[in-house]
Amino acid sequence: MAKVQKVYTREFKEEAVRLAQTSGKPIAQVARELGISDTSIHQWRKELAQHGKEAFPGSGHQTPLEEENRRLKRELERVQQERDIPKKSSEHLLAGFQMKYQFIEQQKHEFPIVVLCNVLGVSESGLYAWRKRPTCQHKREDAQLTQEIRQVFVTHRSRYGSPRIHRELRDQGRRTSRKRVARLMREADMSARRKQRRMLTTRRDTSHPVAPNVLHRAFTATEPNKKWVTDITYIPTVQGWLYLAVILDVYSRAVVGWSMSTSCDETLVESALKMAVARRRPPAGLLHHSDRGCQYTSHAYRQQLELLGMVVSMSRKGNCWDNAVMESFFVSLKEECVGSTVYPSHEQARCALFEYLEVYYNRQRRHSTLGYVSPLMYEQCGNQQTLRNV
Structure with a gap:
């Protein structure tokens, strides 16, 4: 795959800066985990400090008082997390007679x-x-x-x-x-987190045209950017639902695009598509598969897919197995990142999801379908059959 210039959306930049500010880790370590340079984080943080939301196009401006309140809130959350670490660690370290x-x-x-x-x-x-x-x-x-x-x-x-x-x-x-x-x-009473039930998020609009199921459950690809699958899930917070749209590359199961919002509308899925295209620069002919939710069947979204030269594929009515790759991914995310947690705020949920998607899932988590290597390592090695036989 040809090397392309890395492009990051405003949402990615904001979440990267927030992670650097709240994780308690050195900026160099955060940058290394995200696969970017520490210079980028320093620059993004400087722009946000000087211009607030106006640093990146597409949002309103925050007053200095609002920004200071957010900073103090993040600092309080960090202190709380550090205080809870010894208590949680002791539960693991003293298991068994x-x-x-x-x-x-x-x-x-x-x-x-x-x-x-x-x-x-x-x-x-x-x-x-x-x-x-x-x-x-x-x-x-x-x-x-x-x-x-x-x-x-x-x-x-x-x-x-x-x-x-x-x-x-x-x-x-x-x-x-x-x-x-x-x-x-x-x-030693160690067991992985259990599966959580998923709520239905697909809402159809019968006035929108739908596409046939071109994917036909062929959940393999010979190289990156041949087949993408996408869907939406929800994350509970005290402030209400936070919706997450994700796009996966079938070849490596890597998260190539995502977006988070308090509204489950077509803007959410358009932002995820924008990130995926900016990152991967896919050639025409890529197969884009989704369910029949109104966000994906909307005129604006279908028009973007057409302009990008993508082949549109949709699951059959009421058949979740037609998009099993996305279903499996969201089960893992709910098990490993969310669990039974109800986040106190949208901001805390955003931080947790961003770290899971960009730091843990893409770069560290061993994927059973890929021969127990991470999606990033799988793409870097570029030998699908060899890795699956390991």
Whole structure:
């Protein structure tokens, strides 16, 4: 694929600056995770500080007081997140009797044993029996491997199950079986986030023309920018729904375009398409597949697809399997990013989604369909069959 100049939309720039300001990470690290230069973030932040929303075309202007209120709010959220980290970490690090007994041994000079046992929910007799029990070589190895598994599990925020953790350990040079990883995860009460039910977001307009299902569930492609699939989902917040439109490249399952808005209208999907086209510069003839939602059947959106020379394909009525790639992606996003969370604000939801899409999913998350490599690595390697046989 020919190298093209990278183009970023206003929405991407704003979310990148917000992530740099709220994540607590150095700007160089944020830039590296997003695949951009730290100079870009510095420049975008400077423009926003000087001109507010007028720094990037398409939005109104914010007063200095509004900007200061937003800055203070972000700082408060960052402090709250840092304060919650030790509490959440302790829940992972002290799971299982073995690790609790080890913790008591380490802290027995600081606190009474009876107090430590009560706090951790173990008996004193169990502790004394554990002290006398010799540890076999296999159990010592299990304990060490459990620590390594937990490190991967915590690093990926409880998103990985045994197949992905096994692959991660294998790439780190750790030789073990997937069944052993699964057993140790069960014993340590580590399990990936569960699936959440999805609400129907498709709203048809019977006055709009629809296109036939050209894709025909052929969810493979020989190279990038041959087939794109797209859909809309919703994210709950205290301030109301935040809608997310996403475009995936079928070849690598990479997120090539996205947009977020409080309104589920055609502007939302047009913004996602604009980002995808600016990033990928697809040739004419690309297959664009969606459902029959009114946002995708609207005259304005269909006209843009026609101008870009894209072939329009739509799922059959009431058939979610015709767009199974997008359905699967949104299930993963709801499991791994949202879960049961109801974000306090649209801004917090935006930050979480932006980091998941641009930092984690595209660049870090191991995709089972791609032989457990990330979409970015898959495209860089450019050998689909080899990776799937790994």
